[in-house]
Amino acid sequence: MADQLSYLFCTRTSRDLAEKIAQHYGKELGKINFQEFSDGEFEPVLDESVRGGRVFLIGSTFPPADNLLELLLMIDAAKRASAKSITVVIPYFGLARQDRKDKPRAPIGAKLVANLLTAAGATRIMTMDLHADQIQGFFEIPVDHLYASTIFVDYIRSLNLEDLTIASPDMGGAKRAKNYAGHLGAEVVIAYKERKKANVVEEMFLIGDVTGRNVILIDDMIDTAGTLCKAADILIEKGAKTVRAMATHGVLSGKAYDNIENSKILEVIVTDSIPVKNNLSSKIKVLSCAPLFADVMTMVHEHKSISSKFVI
Numbered sequence: 001m002a003d004q005l006s007y008l009f010c011t012r013t014s015r016d017l018a019e020k021i022a023q024h025y026g027k028e029l030g031k032i033n034f035q036e037f038s039d040g041e042f043e044p045v046l047d048e049s050v051r052g053g054r055v056f057l058i059g060s061t062f063p064p065a066d067n068l069l070e071l072l073l074m075i076d077a078a079k080r081a082s083a084k085s086i087t088v089v090i091p092y093f094g095l096a097r098q099d100r101k102d103k104p105r106a107p108i109g110a111k112l113v114a115n116l117l118t119a120a121g122a123t124r125i126m127t128m129d130l131h132a133d134q135i136q137g138f139f140e141i142p143v144d145h146l147y148a149s150t151i152f153v154d155y156i157r158s159l160n161l162e163d164l165t166i167a168s169p170d171m172g173g174a175k176r177a178k179n180y181a182g183h184l185g186a187e188v189v190i191a192y193k194e195r196k197k198a199n200v201v202e203e204m205f206l207i208g209d210v211t212g213r214n215v216i217l218i219d220d221m222i223d224t225a226g227t228l229c230k231a232a233d234i235l236i237e238k239g240a241k242t243v244r245a246m247a248t249h250g251v252l253s254g255k256a257y258d259n260i261e262n263s264k265i266l267e268v269i270v271t272d273s274i275p276v277k278n279n280l281s282s283k284i285k286v287l288s289c290a291p292l293f294a295d296v297m298t299m300v301h302e303h304k305s306i307s308s309k310f311v312i
Helices: 012-025 066-080 109-120 133-138 149-159 171-184 226-237 256-261 290-301
Strands: 006-010 032-036 042-046 054-058 085-090 124-128 143-146 164-168 187-197 200-207 214-222 242-250 267-271 284-287
Touching: 006 012, 012 054, 012 066, 012 290, 042 066, 054 066, 054 290, 066 085, 066 109, 085 290, 109 133, 124 290, 133 143, 143 290, 149 171, 149 242, 149 267, 149 284, 164 171, 171 187, 171 214, 187 226, 200 226, 214 226, 226 242, 226 256
Parallel strands: 006 054, 054 085, 085 124, 124 143, 164 187, 164 214, 214 242, 242 267, 267 284
Antiparallel strands: 032 042, 187 200
């Protein structure tokens, strides 16, 4: 049994997901009073005592930066309110693409965010499908790194697709695609892309045969959907019967919705780690990650092993 009370709070932009998590967790979200100033400054104040308890703060840190700042202020508020532990639940960890110094004078944004969360007072981080696994090592506190595969694998099986092939839209996702394929008994293909600048793919080549296959593209996030749509075009050109895409985080910026709607992709499946305007494209399907987070939060609070939640 847990030896302390638990409290759930959320950032404003992640409230829909947080309400689902709270429902599955079996506890209502705590109230937060927000004071907003005319210059854009805001102050979140926890509206109940959390002294000596375990606080779960739920909030994805997608742009704008206000989302990250709001979460940091909430962590600080919980720390100063004498919470015994502060678990920060970040379904989508922003700035994760800045995980290394890949050009001169570039920042490592993911490490900076890790430092900020820790300095604010977080005692544990819970997140899902980081852009790079090694970001876990940026923290000096425990990190529960969950995988959307626990959600996606069941959905893939429900499709009952014959001649299934798992595809990675780039070389970086080859390991992820291989793991999915091994779990599902499917074949693997990889799209190799060359970029001249961020979000713009110059050329793409396919490694593997997809003739007569039902292909599912697997990725950690969809941003402008340029890479995904280009990969789908090549897969269809190379003889694929159908192409679907699955990504944990539906960033969907720029012309993403138009790109998806006008592409040869049959269906795009994402989680609700980021609010998705799925009414802008008939091809987008959203699967909730709330039960996964609620289950793991319960296990963490009750000091139980969470290894059963790692499918891939």
